[in-house]
Amino acid sequence: MNAPTTESAGGNAPAASYTAPAFRVRQLLPSLLVWALLLSAPYWLPLFGGYTALGSRVLVYALAALGLNLLLGFTGGLSFGHAAYFGLGAYGTGLMLKFVTHSTPLAMLVGVLTGGLGATLFGPVTVRRRGIYFAMITIAIGQMFYFIAVRWNSFTGGEDGLTGFSRTNLHFGHAVLNIHNPVLFYYFALFFFAIGCAVIKLVLNSPLGHTFVAIRDNPKRLRFLGVPIGVYIWIAFALSGFVVALAGSLNALLNNFTSPENLFWILSGDFVIICVLGGMRTFWGPLVGAVIFVVVQDYLSSITVNWMSFIGAIFVLAVLFFPWGLLGFFQRRIQK
Amino acid sequence: MELLLFNVFNGFIIGMFYALMALGLSLILGLNGIINFSHGGFLALGGYLAYSLTPAIGFWGALVLSPFLAGLLGLVVERGLIRPLYGRDPLYSLLLTFGLAMIMQDLIRTFWGATGLPFSVPSALNHPLSQVYFFITGYRVFLVVLALLATAGLFALLRYTRVGVRIRAGNSDLETVSALGINIYRLRAINFGVGILLAGLAGVLAAGRLGLTPTMGTSLIMPSFVAIIVGGVGSLLGSMLGGIIIGIAAGVMTTYYPAASDVIIYIIMAVVLIVRPRGLMGQEGLLE
Numbered sequence: 288m289n290a291p292t293t294e295s296a297g298g299n300a301p302a303a304s305y306t307a308p309a310f311r312v313r314q315l316l317p318s319l320l321v322w323a324l325l326l327s328a329p330y331w332l333p334l335f336g337g338y339t340a341l342g343s344r345v346l347v348y349a350l351a352a353l354g355l356n357l358l359l360g361f362t363g364g365l366s367f368g369h370a371a372y373f374g375l376g377a378y379g380t381g382l383m384l385k386f387v388t389h390s391t392p393l394a395m396l397v398g399v400l401t402g403g404l405g406a407t408l409f410g411p412v413t414v415r416r417r418g419i420y421f422a423m424i425t426i427a428i429g430q431m432f433y434f435i436a437v438r439w440n441s442f443t444g445g446e447d448g449l450t451g452f453s454r455t456n457l458h459f460g461h462a463v464l465n466i467h468n469p470v471l472f473y474y475f476a477l478f479f480f481a482i483g484c485a486v487i488k489l490v491l492n493s494p495l496g497h498t499f500v501a502i503r504d505n506p507k508r509l510r511f512l513g514v515p516i517g518v519y520i521w522i523a524f525a526l527s528g529f530v531v532a533l534a535g536s537l538n539a540l541l542n543n544f545t546s547p548e549n550l551f552w553i554l555s556g557d558f559v560i561i562c563v564l565g566g567m568r569t570f571w572g573p574l575v576g577a578v579i580f581v582v583v584q585d586y587l588s589s590i591t592v593n594w595m596s597f598i599g600a601i602f603v604l605a606v607l608f609f610p611w612g613l614l615g616f617f618q619r620r621i622q623k
Numbered sequence: 624m625e626l627l628l629f630n631v632f633n634g635f636i637i638g639m640f641y642a643l644m645a646l647g648l649s650l651i652l653g654l655n656g657i658i659n660f661s662h663g664g665f666l667a668l669g670g671y672l673a674y675s676l677t678p679a680i681g682f683w684g685a686l687v688l689s690p691f692l693a694g695l696l697g698l699v700v701e702r703g704l705i706r707p708l709y710g711r712d713p714l715y716s717l718l719l720t721f722g723l724a725m726i727m728q729d730l731i732r733t734f735w736g737a738t739g740l741p742f743s744v745p746s747a748l749n750h751p752l753s754q755v756y757f758f759i760t761g762y763r764v765f766l767v768v769l770a771l772l773a774t775a776g777l778f779a780l781l782r783y784t785r786v787g788v789r790i791r792a793g794n795s796d797l798e799t800v801s802a803l804g805i806n807i808y809r810l811r812a813i814n815f816g817v818g819i820l821l822a823g824l825a826g827v828l829a830a831g832r833l834g835l836t837p838t839m840g841t842s843l844i845m846p847s848f849v850a851i852i853v854g855g856v857g858s859l860l861g862s863m864l865g866g867i868i869i870g871i872a873a874g875v876m877t878t879y880y881p882a883a884s885d886v887i888i889y890i891i892m893a894v895v896l897i898v899r900p901r902g903l904m905g906q907e908g909l910l911e
Binding site: 359365367409412415416418419420422423424426427428430431434435437438439552553556559560563592593595596598599600601602603605606607610 | 652656657658704707708711713714715716717718719721722723724725726728729730733841845848849851852856882883885886889890892893896897900
C-alpha cells in the first residue's frame with residue numbers, strides 16, 4: 288500500500304519542482320518582453336499614432352484587470368462589481384487632493400486604503416454565496432457606491448463628477464519630479480503598475496496563491512480537506528480590491544477628474560471583458576486585453592457615436608468565438 | 624402622514640416594476656441558468672415599441688402587442704446567442720448578455736433619441752379616484768391590478784399547464800426531464816420568451832408611469848437583482864416579495880431622507896445576506 292504511493296510521488300516530484308536553466312529563461316522571456324515594451328512605450332507609441340496618455344490609460348486599466356484577475360481568473364470568484372473599488376480609490380485620492388493635502392503620494396495612499404478596505408469590508412458579505420449568486424451580489428454592492436457618489440452632491444460633485452483637483456509634483460529632498468509631464472506621469476504610473484504586478488506575482492507564487500488556484504479548480508475537494516474556502520476568497524477579494532483601488536487612484540491622477548462612471552457597472556463589465564479578452568488563466572492576459580480594449584475604445588469613440596454597440600459586440604463575439612482569450616489561445620496552441 | 628402614504632403607495636408601484644422584472648429574471652435564472660443582463664434592454668424595448676405603436680393601434684393594442692414583440696425578439700436572441708452557452712461557465716452568459724444590454728441601449732438611443740420621451744396613457748385612466756388621496760389615479764391602480772394579474776397568470780401557467788409543470792420540473796432536475804423525452808431546448812426557449820414577455824409588459828407599464836429614456840432598463844435591473852437576492856434565488860414568490868419590499872422601503876425612505884432612497888435597498892440586501900444568506904424564501908445551495 289505504502290510503496291506505490293511513494294513511488295508515484297517520487298516519479299512526479301522532479302517534473303514538478305525541478306526546471307532546467309534553459310527552460311527558465313524561456314519562461315522568463317515573455318515577461319522580459321513585456322517589461323521592455325512597457326519601458327520603451329513613450330518612444331514607440333507615437334510611431335503608431337498613439338499618445339502617451341493612451342499608454343497611461345492602458346496601464347491603469349491593465350492594473351485594474353490584473354487585480355481583478357487575481358480573484359476572477361486565479362480564485363474563480365466571478366466579481367462583476369470591481370468598479371466599486373476602482374471608483375473608491377479614485378474618489379479617495381481626488382477628495383484628499385481637493386480638500387486635505389497637496390501631497391500626491393499621501394492622497395494615493397488614502398485612495399488605495401479606501402478602496403482596499405472597502406473591498407475588505409464587503410468581502411464577507413459577498414463570499415457567503417458562490418457562482419452566479421456571487422456575481423449578482425458583487426454587482427449590487429458596486430451599484431450602491433455608485434448611488435452614494437451620485438446622491439452625495441455636496442461632497443462628491445454628484446453626476447458631474449469630482450473636479451477641482453490636480454496631481455502635484457513629487458519632491459525628493461531638493462529634486463522635483465514633474466509628473467504634469469505626460470511622459471513622466473507614464474513612468475510614475477508604470478512604477479506603481481510594477482509594484483502591483485510584483486505583489487500579485489508574489490501572492491500567486493506563495494502557498495496562499497496555490498490555495499487560490501486550488502479553490503478555483505476544485506472547491507468541493509478543498510472544503511472536504513477542511514480549508515475555510517470563504518476566508519480565502521475573502522482574502523483574494525480584499526487583495527484584488529487593493530490593487531484595483533491603486534489603479535483607480537492612478538486614474539484620478541491621470542485625468543485630474545473622477546466621475547460616477549468610475550463606479551458604474553459598465554466599468555466592472557469592462558474589467559471582466561478585459562481579463563477574458565486577454566486570457567484570464569494567464570498572468571499577462573489582462574494586460575493584453577487592456578491594450579486591445581483601450582485602443583479599440585479610443586479608436587471607435589473617435590469615429591462613431593455608436594461605439595457602445597461595437598464594444599457590446601466585442602463582448603458577444605469574444606464569448607461566442609474566443610472564450611479563452613488571446614494568450615489562452617496561444618497557450619493551448621503551444622501545449623498541443 | 625399623507626406624504627408617507629403617498630410615498631408608500633408610490634414605492635409599492637415601483638416595487639411592482641421590480642417584481643415583474645425580478646419574476647422574469649428569476650424564471651430565466653432558474654431554468655436557463657443564466658443571469659439575463661439584457662433584461663433591462665428588453666424592458667426599455669417594450670416601452671419604446673408601445674410608444675411607436677400607440678399612434679397606429681392605440682394604447683390598448685400597444686399594451687398587448689409590444690410585450691409579445693419583445694418576447695419574440697427574446698426568442699430570436701435565445702436561439703442565436705444564448706443557446707450555445709448552456710452548460711458553460713456562468714461567466715460567459717453574463718458577459719454575453721452584458722454586451723447585449725450595451726448594444727440594445729445604444730440602438731434604442733440611436734433610433735428614438737437620447738432625450739426622454741413622454742408616453743401618455745388614455746385620459747380615462749388618468750384622473751384621481753379619490754378626493755382625499757389625490758395620488759390614487761386610475762392608471763396607478765390599473766398598473767397594480769395588471770401586474771398582479773400577470774403574476775397570477777404566470778403562477779397559473781406554472782401550476783396548471785403542461786409546459787408550466789415541465790418548467791418547474793426542469794428547475795429541480797433538468798437532466799431527468801430531458802431523459803423523459805421532453806425537448807428541453809424548446810422548453811428553455813419558451814421559458815426565456817415568457818420571461819422577456821414579462822419584461823416587455825413591465826416596460827409598457829413603466830413607460831406610462833416613469834416616461835421613456837434609453838437607460839430606463841438599466842436603472843430598473845439593478846434593484847431587480849437586489850429583489851431576487853432579498854427574496855431568495857429559486858423562489859418566484861420570493862422575488863416578487865423582494866421587489867415589493869425594497870420598493871416600499873425606498874418609498875418610506877423618500878419621505879424621511881430622500882438622498883438615501885437609492886442606497887437603502889442595498890443596505891437591506893446586505894442585512895439579508897448577513898442574517899439569512901439564502902434570502903427570505905430561497906433554497907439553500909441552489910445555483911452555486
